[in-house]
Amino acid sequence: MQIVRKHRGKVTILEHLGSAHSEAELAALLTAGEEKLADYGAAEQLELELGLPADTAAPPRARTVVGSRSSILIDAITQSWKRLGFGEVVSDNAFFQLVLARLVEPTSKADSLRVLSELGIEPPHHNTFLNCLVRANERDYRGNIAEKCYAHSVATTGISLLLYDVTTLYFEAEKEDALRQVGYSKERRVDPQIIVGLLVDRTGFPLEIGCFEGAKAETHTIIPVIKAFQERHQVTDMVVAADAGMLSAKNLKELDDAGLRFIVGSRQTKAPHDLATHFRWNGEYTEDGQIIDTITPKGVKRLDPDRVKKKREPVWSAEEHPDAWRVVWQYRRKRAMRDEQTLNLQRNRALAIIDGEKPAKKARSVKVTDEEKAFDEKAYERAMKLTGFKGYVTNIPAGTMSAAEVISSYHDLSHVEQSFRMSKTDLRARPIFHRTRDAIEAHLTLVFTSLAVSRFMQEATGASLKKIITSLRPLREFTGRVGGQDITFDPEVTGEAREIAAELLPGRFPGH
Known part of the structure; x- marks a missing residue:
């Protein structure tokens, strides 16, 4: 023209x-x-x-905007869902829309209708979401999603190393029930809670999730989750890493009996006994980064005291040391400085309690005798001598995995913590509005699925979920009516947003 x-x-x-x-x-x-x-x-x-x-209802040459949607963000999440294969096993548009809304703006099921509407998606009725959560349990969406998560991990990272950790989710409820119970709380809360166990691969991609009673000990959660994973995927050869909270003689024995290899954080109080030979021949001096590969008792039985007569540390094997595990200890000066700072803060707090400057709460190094409080100098000095040491208990022989590999594998646990932080903040895993076990389980299935999609998107782009959402959400596609005809105008995608979108939508943006 x-x-x-x-x-x-x-x-x-x-x-x-x-x-x-x-x-x-x-x-x-x-x-x-x-x-x-x-x-x-x-x-x-x-x-x-x-x-x-022409549209007879519209005046000649009328130009109006009839709709808009965050098309790039919607398409990016949709493609991520499809690339993970979730659409092949969960054919439920309402469930997908809940995942999409939770990724964009975590909120209640009812308020998810608003989120979808603001994105430019016509939301379903609220009852549709409630019914889809019932289907999630009845049709085992979690199991189907877990199968695809496993396939993705095998095809990318591999499952040779799995990481496990737990977290607690609290409820503002007056009464306990069979699931929501008052239990151990690091925050010293007395609200009913549930325990959530999460198993991920070494990049933090979720593989299995478990829900337990709030009063259940954390050490009793790892075995059920590991066994569920094994039974679901028929896996036998893998290494499981967990923090010191999972360190119990029963747990380690069950993992070993199941043919699984493990790496578990050791408690610093075990260092004097485990490192007796090292301290005997080297005194209190330890070089920065020094690694001591030795053994630790399986239970209450102590190691042979005569072992310290030899300078060389014993090399663990299941046959030669049936009553011991292998333990790798490492000393780091940076960790020692951090530990010393923490101990000094605890010392100052304890002294303040003794002097009556702070309310009497349980504090480290406060010794109470006949209603009198005193600072436990010996306990403080013992703790100061052990600053900088970190131990790692394992049943993997040195010939299979070096001490340095044991340490680096354990440090991958930070990915589990990242996933938990994401599920509790970015995805708001706390099921405030749910009361029954079925509803809570369905909610965790939703969070588990959302976490998988978010980890996939972050891995693909190298950006955080928050960065992805804030970059792509403002890019809106507009539909205008011109002369009675509807025309769609795509958003202009440039700069960092284009780089992110190109990774999530392969082939959509030439030049990337």
Whole structure:
């Protein structure tokens, strides 16, 4: 389409407007042409009658916006869902919409309707969401999603090393029930809670989730989750890493009896006995980064005291040391400085309690005898001598995994902590509005699925979930009605947002 001027039989092309391949595009070009004619001072000199169908309800040449949606963000999450294979095993649009809404803005099921509407998606009825959570339990969405998570991990990272940790989710409820119970709380809370165990691969990608009674000891959660994972995928050869909270003689024996290899954080109080040989021959001096590969007793039985007569540390094997595990200790000066700072803060707090400056609460190194309080200097000195040491208990022989590999594998546990932080903050895992076990389990299935999609998106882009959402959410696709025809205008995607979108939507953005 062109704008031309005809003067005394001579035609001059003033401007080329473009080519139309549909009635909607032609309507848009005609409207643009009419505006251009006004610029040339010829708006009323001619009337183009091309016989195009028009919307009789709309005045001629009307231009209105009839809708918009965050198309790039919606498409990115949809593609991530499909690339993980979730759409193959969960054919439930309402469940997907709950996942999408939770990724974008974690909120209640009822308020998810608002989130979807703001994204430009027509939301379903609230009852549709409630019914889909019932289906999630009845049709085992969690099991189906877990199968796809396993397949993704095997194809990318591998499951040779699995990481396990637990967290607590609290409820503002007056009464306990069979699931929501008052239990041990690091925050010293007395609210009913549940225990959630999460198993992930070494990158933090979720593989299995478990829900337990709030009063259940954390050490009693790891075996059920590991066994559920094994039975679901028929896996036998893998290494499980967990923090010192999982360190119990029964847990380690059950993991070993199941043919599983483990790496578990040791408690610092075990260092004097485990490192007796090292301290005997080296005194209190330890080089920064020094690693001591030795053995630790399986239970209450002590190690042979005569072992310290030899300078060389024993090399663990299941056959030669049936009553011991392998333990790797490492000393780091940076850790020692951090430990010393923590101990000094605890010392100052204890002294303040003794002097009556702070309320009497349980504090480290406060010794109470006959209603009198005193600072336990010996306990403080013992703790100071052990600063900087960190131990790792395992049943993996040195010939299979070096001490340095044991340490680095354990430190991958930070990915579990990241996943928990994400599920409790970015995804708000706390099921405040749920009361029954079925509803809580369905909610955790939703959080587990959302966590998998978010980890996939973060791994693909190298950006945090928050960065992905804030970058792509403002990019809106607009639908306008021009001359009775609906035309969609794609958003302009540039800079960092384009780089993120290109990773999540392969082939959509040339040049990336």
